[in-house]
Amino acid sequence: MKRTPLYQKHVELGARMVDFAGYDMPLHYQEGINHEHLAVRSGAGLFDVSHMAEIRVIGADATSFLSYATLNEPGRLKLGRGQYNMLPNDTGGLIDDLYVYREGDDDYLVVANASNRAAVFGHLKALAEGRDCHVVDESDNVALIALQGPSSPLLLGRLLHDDLTDLRRNATMTSELSGVPVTVSRTGYTGEDGFEIFCKPTDAEAVWEVLVKADATPCGLGARDTLRLEAGFPLYGHELTESTNPLCTPFAWVVKDKPFHGRERMWGVSCARRLVGLRMTERGIPRQGYKVMSVDGEVVGEITSGTLSPLTRDCIGFAWVDPELAQEGSNVEVEVRGRGIAATVVTPPFYQA
């Protein structure tokens, strides 16, 4: 398994480690997922996300290329801003979901899921052939640490060399933290206010240590998942896959009406099922793969993600369901170990900060 620059820190903190996308990553630290989830919602949590991929797209054609290659519109980004985006394949589905940052007129940084690094890089490189731009995989030269929670602006504000008061959501700035150069982005995957801090791999431990010393709570992948689910965010491999048409999901807003790779297979296609949020109304935890039934016992869908929210204690999840049942308030059942457990369709997010 591969290791991020922060591997030793996780081991020192007694983390339970798991293999995630080929990386030895912390699932949770000693106090557990619930504790970490609540720390992010009430204070500040710290996540090592250095395993993620960073790919630069740079050159005179970079803007028009990315406008064609992705579903959102990176050309509309001001300098120093980022946007949530998705990478379509040519069969009407998705290669990955990602963030795109505009660092220069013709200079973009694409941040992708660790599990899709090779696929995203390979696809962008192939698609860019013949265009006046380069695609460069910079992942091994970048460490990424996420600081998330209502206390994070105060916490980071005290440590960052420059004033972050005017840093808007989705905006980036360069500065210094503990003498180390960093780029800070006001983005995150938890639904809270927070920051993602880019630095050199050799500086990652120093950045981590100063944030932990300032009382940020180390959080692992377990809490990362319960937080994003509660906040209504998708996870590639669950809500989004190679065969997912984002126009059939609550994330359809990402898809802009413009020419893009694979558009003919995606735009205007009718949805066999729609992705919805579910909240269990009887006791039971929905999990990926569990069947969704109508109250008459017909199979009408499938769960893509589910959990018990450490904060609200609701059992929540995402599911594909037949279009007739895909309305807020529809009653369905989830098959949990052979029994139908009642649930209702809800519009995400399941919790708002």
Added chain:
Amino acid sequence: MNTPQELRYATSHEWARLEQDGEVTVGISDFAQDQLGDVVFIELPSVGRTVSAGEQVAVVESVKTASDIYSPVSGVISAVNSDLEVRPEAINLGPYTDGWLFTVTPSNTGELAELLDAAGYSASAAQE
């Protein structure tokens, strides 16, 4: 990992304790609760149900996963820990005490000798 010497264990991580009154109390080991993470739901068997050693009788569910629980001995379920409905975290905090799952009136106390002792269980769990 806490593995009390006086208990007997199944490779599937249940412990069994023969009580003074002849009943067998069953729970899951410290190793098992640690692997599971925070327990949120329990499904316990009905009192009066006849069970065989190795039969699936309960489910312990954490945020991460649901785990089947097997009775380590044969007999009749004589009591269940209904406190776990409101305090499932007792399984994590006191797997050998407050976190007991159920008791069995054993039909064959000889089965206890067929279970692992603490050392045998620790060795078995270390290989997982």
